[in-house]
Amino acid sequence: MKHFQSILKLTLLLSIIATFNVSAQNSYFFAKTSNLNPKVPTPEQFLGYPIGTYFTRYDQVVAYFKELSKVSDRVHVEGIGKTYEQREQVIVTITSPANYGNLENIRQEHLNQVDPAKPVLSNNAPVIIHLGYGVHGNETSSTEASLLAGYYLAASDDAETQNWLSGAVIFIDPALNPDGRDRAANWHNAYHSFPAVGDPLDKEHQEGWPNGRTNHYFTDLNRDWLNLVQIESRNRIAFFHKWYPNVQIDFHEQGTNATYYFEPTPKSHESPIIPQFLYEFQVTLAKYHAEALDEIGSLYFTKENYDNLSPIYGSTYPKFFGSVAATFEQASSRGILQESNNGPLSFAFTIRNHLRTSFSTIKGAIAEKAGLFKVQKDFFKYALSQGQKNPAKGFVFGDIKDKTLTNKFLNLLLQHRIEVFEVPSKITQDGKTFEKGSAYVVPSAQPNFLLVHSIFEENTLKDSIFYDNTGWSLIHAYGLKYAKLKGAVSKGAAVLQLPASGTKPVIAKSGYAYLINSTDYNYTKALYELQRKDVLVKTAFKGFSAKTATGEVSFLPGSLVIPVVGQRLTADSLFAAVNAVANSTNIDVLGVNSGFSAAGIDLGSSNIRATRKPEVAVAFGQGVTASEAGQVWFLLNQQLDLPVSKLDLSTFARAPLARYNVIVLPAGNYSAWDQATVARIKSWVEAGGTLITFQTATAWAVANNLVQEKLAQTDVFRRPGDLTPAVAAGKPEEGQKSDGAKAEAGKGDGAKANAGQGKAAATSARLDYARQEDVEGSKRINGAIFQADLDITHPIAFGITDRKLFINKNGPTLLVPSSNKYATVAQYTSQPFINGYASKANIAKVANSAAIIATASGNGEVILFADDPTYRGYWLGTNRLFLNALFFGNLLNGGSR
Numbered sequence: 001m002k003h004f005q006s007i008l009k010l011t012l013l014l015s016i017i018a019t020f021n022v023s024a025q026n027s028y029f030f031a032k033t034s035n036l037n038p039k040v041p042t043p044e045q046f047l048g049y050p051i052g053t054y055f056t057r058y059d060q061v062v063a064y065f066k067e068l069s070k071v072s073d074r075v076h077v078e079g080i081g082k083t084y085e086q087r088e089q090v091i092v093t094i095t096s097p098a099n100y101g102n103l104e105n106i107r108q109e110h111l112n113q114v115d116p117a118k119p120v121l122s123n124n125a126p127v128i129i130h131l132g133y134g135v136h137g138n139e140t141s142s143t144e145a146s147l148l149a150g151y152y153l154a155a156s157d158d159a160e161t162q163n164w165l166s167g168a169v170i171f172i173d174p175a176l177n178p179d180g181r182d183r184a185a186n187w188h189n190a191y192h193s194f195p196a197v198g199d200p201l202d203k204e205h206q207e208g209w210p211n212g213r214t215n216h217y218f219t220d221l222n223r224d225w226l227n228l229v230q231i232e233s234r235n236r237i238a239f240f241h242k243w244y245p246n247v248q249i250d251f252h253e254q255g256t257n258a259t260y261y262f263e264p265t266p267k268s269h270e271s272p273i274i275p276q277f278l279y280e281f282q283v284t285l286a287k288y289h290a291e292a293l294d295e296i297g298s299l300y301f302t303k304e305n306y307d308n309l310s311p312i313y314g315s316t317y318p319k320f321f322g323s324v325a326a327t328f329e330q331a332s333s334r335g336i337l338q339e340s341n342n343g344p345l346s347f348a349f350t351i352r353n354h355l356r357t358s359f360s361t362i363k364g365a366i367a368e369k370a371g372l373f374k375v376q377k378d379f380f381k382y383a384l385s386q387g388q389k390n391p392a393k394g395f396v397f398g399d400i401k402d403k404t405l406t407n408k409f410l411n412l413l414l415q416h417r418i419e420v421f422e423v424p425s426k427i428t429q430d431g432k433t434f435e436k437g438s439a440y441v442v443p444s445a446q447p448n449f450l451l452v453h454s455i456f457e458e459n460t461l462k463d464s465i466f467y468d469n470t471g472w473s474l475i476h477a478y479g480l481k482y483a484k485l486k487g488a489v490s491k492g493a494a495v496l497q498l499p500a501s502g503t504k505p506v507i508a509k510s511g512y513a514y515l516i517n518s519t520d521y522n523y524t525k526a527l528y529e530l531q532r533k534d535v536l537v538k539t540a541f542k543g544f545s546a547k548t549a550t551g552e553v554s555f556l557p558g559s560l561v562i563p564v565v566g567q568r569l570t571a572d573s574l575f576a577a578v579n580a581v582a583n584s585t586n587i588d589v590l591g592v593n594s595g596f597s598a599a600g601i602d603l604g605s606s607n608i609r610a611t612r613k614p615e616v617a618v619a620f621g622q623g624v625t626a627s628e629a630g631q632v633w634f635l636l637n638q639q640l641d642l643p644v645s646k647l648d649l650s651t652f653a654r655a656p657l658a659r660y661n662v663i664v665l666p667a668g669n670y671s672a673w674d675q676a677t678v679a680r681i682k683s684w685v686e687a688g689g690t691l692i693t694f695q696t697a698t699a700w701a702v703a704n705n706l707v708q709e710k711l712a713q714t715d716v717f718r719r720p721g722d723l724t725p726a727v728a729a730g731k732p733e734e735g736q737k738s739d740g741a742k743a744e745a746g747k748g749d750g751a752k753a754n755a756g757q758g759k760a761a762a763t764s765a766r767l768d769y770a771r772q773e774d775v776e777g778s779k780r781i782n783g784a785i786f787q788a789d790l791d792i793t794h795p796i797a798f799g800i801t802d803r804k805l806f807i808n809k810n811g812p813t814l815l816v817p818s819s820n821k822y823a824t825v826a827q828y829t830s831q832p833f834i835n836g837y838a839s840k841a842n843i844a845k846v847a848n849s850a851a852i853i854a855t856a857s858g859n860g861e862v863i864l865f866a867d868d869p870t871y872r873g874y875w876l877g878t879n880r881l882f883l884n885a886l887f888f889g890n891l892l893n894g895g896s897r
Contacts (some may be wrong), residue, residue, distance in 0.1 A: 025050050029352055030150050031295070031359075040071055041153035043147040051144050052348030053336065054192070055185035056519030058087055058178045061143060065092045065150055065174065068219040072154040073097045073149070074165060081235030084216035087178035089235050091801045092146075094153045094172065096165040099126055106169060107243060112375045114244060114320065114447055116384050120377040127369045130171045130245040130323075133680065135314055137180020138212035138252035141330055141347065146174040152359075160363075167366045171245070176314070177214070177221050177232065185213025188335055196337035198344055200256065204335040210626035215635075218630025219873060222250070224647055225317035226310070226454065226472060228415055229634075229873035231849035240318070241417050247285070247365045248325040250314040251354055252361060253332035257341040259299035260353050261306065261329035262289045263315075269311035272320055273450050275382045278309075281368075281375050288364035289328075290358040299342065310462075310472050311454050316682035320451045322379030324372060328357050355363040364626035376581055381446040387449030394425055394489035395456045397475065397482035398439030401519035404586065405876065409478050410440055413455070413497055419446040423494030429483035437754045438491075458480070458785075461837040469783030469810065471836025476806040477783050478729055479877020491731030501586045504524070504643045506579050507549045510591030511571065512563055513603055514578045518558030518799035521876065522585040527560055528640045529584060531613040533577045536567050539701050539888065541795065542608040544600030548590040550627070552598050558798025558884070571769040608624075612689075614642070614886045617660040619668065619697075628694055635879055653677045657684040663884050667695035667811060667868065678704050686858025692882065695811040697862040702815075707855045707862045712814035712845065782834030783810035783848075788826040788851040796825045796854055796863065796881050797887040806834060807878055808871045814852035815866045852881065854892055861889045 025044060026033045029051070036195040044050045046064050068075040069092075077091045083089060099106060106126055112118040131149065133142035150172060152163065175181045184207065191204035199205075210218050215230055224233040252510075254261065286302060293300050306327055318325035330353050333345045365372060413420050419569045421438040426745045442452055455474045475482050506514060516526055516538075530537050538561040545554045582589040595603035618632045629646070629664060636642040649672055657663070657680060673681075685691050685706065693701045702711050759833050790797050790805040805826055817824045827850050833843045853864045863885045869878035 015553055018679075019808070020268070026346065027383040029473055030152055030357055032160075035156055035158040035161075036152075036157045037157055040592075041156075043151055050348075051148060052351050054348065055140055055188045055347075056144060057185055058143075058175055058182050060175050061147060062090055064090060064147055065172075068092075068150055068154045071775075072099075075154050076100060077152065080239050081231065083179045083232055085179045085182075086856060087182070089178065089232060090148060090174070091239055092172040092174065094150065094165070094170045095126065095168065097160075099166065099169055101729050103169070110243065110288050110358040110556075111219060111374070112581075114380055116381040116447060120372040123370050123373070125366045125373070126166075127168045127247070127364060127372055128171075128243055128245040129168050129365050129576045130240075130243070130247065130318075131174070131251070131361065132173045132176050132314060133354075134174070134181055135176040135250060136213045136220070136252060137175070137177040137215075138184035138187075138207060139184070139251075139330075139332060140181070140184055140212075141253060141332070141350035142251035142354050143175045143181060144347075144351045145251070145358060146172050148351070148355050149358045150174075151792050156784065164362050164366055167369065168362060168619040170362060171243070173236070177238065177262040178871045179216045180212045180214055180221075182212075182380050187212065192336060194334070198337045198339040200338055202335070205338055206229070209300050209531040209624075210630070214523040214626065217634040218728045219628045220627065220734075221636070222252075222310050222314050222871055223468070225314055226312045226416075226474065227477075227872060227874035228412060230896065231678055232360060234415065235565070238431055240321075241415075244321050244376070245318065245323050245325075246376055247361060248318040249358075249361050249502045250325070250327050252327055252329045253350070253356075255331055256334060256338055256345060256846065257330040258329070259301060259342065260293060260302055260331065260357075261304070261327070262286060262357060263306075263308065263326040263329075264303055264627055265306050265308040266303050271316070271319070272461075272552060273386070274309075274452055274824040278319060278322070278324065278375055278379055281292070281371065282326060284368055285324060285326070285361070285364045288360040288367070289292075289357050290430055291364075292360035295569070296356065298356070299833055300354050301484070307468055310469070311451060312469065312472055313767055320454070321448075322376035328354065329421050330354050334606070335706075342476045359685070364782075375493075376379050384445065384447050387444040387446055387452070389623045390449070390453070392444060392484035393487060394441055394443040394485040395475075396423065396429060396434050396439055396441050396483060396485055397480055398423070399481045399519075401439040401517070402480070402521055403438065405478060405480050406438060406440075406788070407476075407498055408876070409480050410495065412474065412495065413442065414453075414495070416448070418442060418448050420495040422495060422793045424492035426491050427485075427490075429485060432481055432483050434481075434483070439451065439492055440495060441485070441489055442493060443491065444490075447842060456484070458835040459776075462833070467610065469808070469836070471783060471785035471808065471834070471837055473785065474874065476545060476835065477808065477871075477875045479802075479806060479880075506575070506589040506591055507584055508591045509575050509594060511570075512593050512595065513549070513564060513591070514562040514574075515553075515555060515592060516560040516587060517553075518556050518560070518798070519589050521880060522587050523560065523799055524584045524880070524887055525640055526581050527579065527587075527611065527887060528613070529581045530562065530577065531611070533581070534568055535562060535574065535577055537562055538609050539795075539798070539891070540601065540605075541609065541891075542601045542605070544602070545598040545602075546590075546592050547598055548592055550590070553590060556799065556801070557793060558795065558888075560611075563603070609891050610689045611887055612661060612890050614662045614664045615645075616642065616658045616664065616886065617645040617647050617655075617657075617792065618647060618664040619652070619666060620646040621650070621669075623649050623670065624668035625666050625695075627872075628668075628868055628870065631868070632664050632666060632875050632882075633788065634873055634883055635870050635882075642777075649673065657681070657689070660689070661890065662690045662692065662852065665691070665693045665697035665701070668695055670697060670700045678706075681856070682706050685860035685862060688890060690859075690860060690885065691862045692865070692889070694868050695813050695864065698866060701862060701864065707853075707857060707864065709853055709855055709864065710816040711820055712816050712849055713875075781811075781838050781842055782836075783808060784838045785809075785834040786828055786832040786838075786846055787834050788828045788832065790826045791824070794825045794854070795892060796852065798884050798888065799880065805851070805877065807867050808875055809846065809867050810871070813866045814845060815864060817848070818855060819856065823853050823855050824850045854885075854889070856893055859893065861892050863889055
């Protein structure tokens with residue numbers, strides 16, 4: 001009977017939604033409907049269905065806003081770039097015609113907020129509001145809400161709306177992740193039932209791998225605001241820095257059984273460097289959101305769960321520029337209708353809540369304009385003063401031997417509008433030398449100091465229950481040479497753009513050989529381009545010095561040797577090929593006319609070995625961690641231009657594996673593979689293949705005896721849903737959890753309450769229930785930076801000149817150093833912790849464990865990464881080790897073992 005009543009309620013609710021006419025729908029979504037201009041088409045009139053009854057495709061979203069711009073002089077659509085799938089990213093500007101006619105002057109006046117020396121804005125100036133919807137593509141209600149918000153602001157003629165339009169410039173980004181948005185919309189529309197099915201297990205509510213949360217390359221764009229790896233992020237950040245909004249909202253969804261969340265966040269999850277007065281202003285705006293939701297009886301919560309400390313997030317990055325930014329989280333219907341602990345949850349209801357807080361944001365920002373202007377001005381004053389007080393007066397970075405990595409890092413700083421200066425003369429600091437023309441200085445005393453601090457400084461956090469990565473300093477991720485300056489900072493000219501690369505022809509045509517040093521980040525890119533041009537390329541396993549047209553040059557192990565003799569190309573064609581590669585990679589190619597080296601091995605040495613062009617397959621599909629699979633895909637596509645084959649796990653049982661000479665297994669649960677498939681992979685390795693594994697895939701390889709290595713006991717690192725690494729190394733699909741997933745009933749990602757419960761039976765100590773989150777949360781590593789000692793003579797480390805290797809550790813796998821004393825490529829130090837949060841117990845577990853092991857199996861090699869070397873696409877210091885593994889893994893058996 002109870003089940004029948006539930007179905008009856010769901011059917012009744014669906015019928016109400018389905019029979020909406022324009023008037024009824026307006027009444028449901030809008031508090032005021034009497035002054036809506038009939039000449040402005042509603043979303044329903046334009047789309048042909050009521051909002052909340054289908055999932056609107058992104059092209060329809062853009063088309064509707066463009067239609068509004070045609071019929072209303074309040075609405076203007078601007079393209080800011082395109083996604084990888086060629087969807088146009090747009091910003092919709094909504095303001096009064098008078099403001100729009102003066103928009104550039106308003107912008108220039110607003111930019112004065114960044115300068116602490118200039119006065120605060122007058123109250124007559126418009127407040128700048130940015131509403132960002134749907135950075136996670138399958139958090140779908142927000143983009144639908146953006147359509148309704150745009151319509152109302154274009155159509156409403158009441159006095160309040162007129163006040164909003166004259167008092168604000170409102171930016172709407174209707175879908176921060178267009179590619180993921182369409183992936184999710186297509187799924188839900190494809191499995192939409194008539195009538196709707198509320199059963200949470202119905203396929204409509206259970207998106208398939210990789211789901212729509214992420215972008216084309218399965219990257220979580222809400223973790224990319226600081227890293228700027230993905231094109232969507234770079235386009236968006238360029239627009240952000242044109243305006244520095246006073247208020248910026250990031251609209252999300254959380255677990256179906258939750259309610260609605262808005263900031264303030266818990267004190268323990270605030271950034272230790274952002275001034276408290278900025279967080280306190282969240283309370284001022286929160287009263288407007290509470291009032292808006294109270295009016296319609298919607299439940300909500302604040303001050304719980306969500307991190308608000310790192311500039312990697314869309315709700316926190318703007319805070320580092322004085323914006324009162326916030327996350328809004330709506331319980332997700334993940335379809336048209338779904339049963340929940342709070343009753344039937346309809347898509348229309350979720351949209352209405354986000355619409356209400358969109359309007360409460362505008363209302364609050366207008367009412368609190370003076371306070372917002374003061375907060376932003378005070379923020380930059382505070383940041384400058386903190387920079388002046390900072391023990392490190394500045395930071396110097398750059399490597400004359402690695403122009404590519406230096407320029408990548410410089411470009412990142414410039415995109416964040418950080419003040420950077422040339423090094424005026426040679427600087428020696430902490431035993432490191434930085435040369436004029438190849439190094440740069442970043443002073444601490446600048447208005448953007450808080451972001452400078454986040455990029456260069458270490459932070460140690462004490463809370464044990466952070467949701468996401470706690471170590472995000474980019475200088476460690478890049479693995480670039482840098483130093484902190486303790487004294488006065490000498491500055492050369494300000495750097496406003498990257499130095500022009502120009503063309504880089506080889507120095508001279510050679511009749512003998514061409515050489516490329518291994519120290520530049522682009523050197524494997526150059527190697528692959530040469531291989532694609534059918535050039536025979538060798539790599540030196542030992543260093544040497546050679547006489548070139550510019551004098552004697554030292555070449556490190558890993559340097560590339562391109563002999564003229566023995567090529568399939570003519571000497572002229574070879575010269576053209578290496579010249580083209582020098583230009584495209586901006587890397588130096590030097591010609592030599594003799595194989596006799598000034599020092600070290602000669603060019604005919606057996607320690608110079610022919611490289612193999614990698615033919616790469618990466619495991620994809622259900623069971624594989626989508627984010628890691630996407631990172632490998634992205635890196636090989638975007639860095640190497642390599643067409644990697646993406647194979648579903650089920651394909652491995654029948655695929656002709658001999659087609660590939662490298663297979664990459666990202667983290668995941670590989671227990672679905674039967675023993676026959678495991679045996680196929682093992683035979684493939686023994687026949688000469690290179691198998692590269694990450695995290696729990698590494699644990700799987702060990703557990704299935706693909707290698708004779710050992711795992712350390714790692715139960716303290718387990719996340720909810722993880723299998724023990726010794727069994728199957730399973731790992732829950734990251735994308736299956738909503739952004740904090742944010743999981744059910746406001747419990748964040750669930751890990752806070754559940755981590756370590758599998759050990760409860762073995763724990764005899766009695767603890768208070770209220771301590772559960774802190775105690776069990778401390779057993780996890782959510783993402784912290786650790787230091788390892790790297791064997792820079794090993795081929796996996798070709799091109800690296802510093803034994804100190806920084807690694808982001810966010811997984812459960814720990815390796816025992818190999819019994820083969822030459823096989824442990826990197827080993828965590830005895831005091832490995834650098835940055836973020838990790839308990840003393842976990843630090844002790846990581847200490848002295850192996851980070852990377854390269855071990856032989858027959859004629860092949862298995863390269864085990866205990867962690868993810870491609871982490872979120874920005875961990876360049878370790879992803880170059882992964883790239884080396886692709887090219888040189890098959891050559892390791894020829895070395896001493």
